[in-house]
Amino acid sequence: MKMKNKLFLFSIVAFLFSCSEKGKVFHDYQEIADDEWIPSNKISFPLEIDDEKSKYTLQYLTRYTKEYPYCNLYIKRAVLDSNGKQLSSKLQGMYLFDEKTGEPKGSGWGHKYDYTILSDSNMTFPYKGKYTIQLQQYMRQDTIAGISDMGISILKHD
Secondary structure, eight states, X not given: OOHHHHHHHHHHHHHHHHOOOTXXXXXXXXXXXXXXXXXXXXXXXXXXXXXXXXXXXXXXXXXXXXXXXXXXXXXXXEEEOTTSOEEEEEEEEEESXXXXXXXXXXXXXXXXXXXXXXXXXXXXXXXXXXXXXXXXXXXXXXXXXXXXXXXXXXXXXX
């Protein structure tokens, strides 16, 4: 590859990494071992909130494969304070595959798909400090195959 093309490619990659979603406070994924999520495997995301007066949007970041056996996924989410006290919880269902066509939702490459799902658009935190958001699969099956990563993204409102 010519040097000019390498520099052009590098500048595009650098630009893409420098772009960030406006108001992003937190963004992280956790890998699920062997793409098999069991209910006892609670996925935890420690984070720090520095503005308790603002409202936040919380999104689930789901990475899954076509091997996932259902069209929907139920997630139980808990928000814990710095002492581990549960402040809130929510059970939410989401469709990973189109109900009519069976096509995966989101964008994909190879056999994996990424799908961002809105959880809360007006989430609040009672005080500045450290929190943990825990996710747990809440399906009627002990082990579900095909979920490779789960994540969350938190965006601060202007």
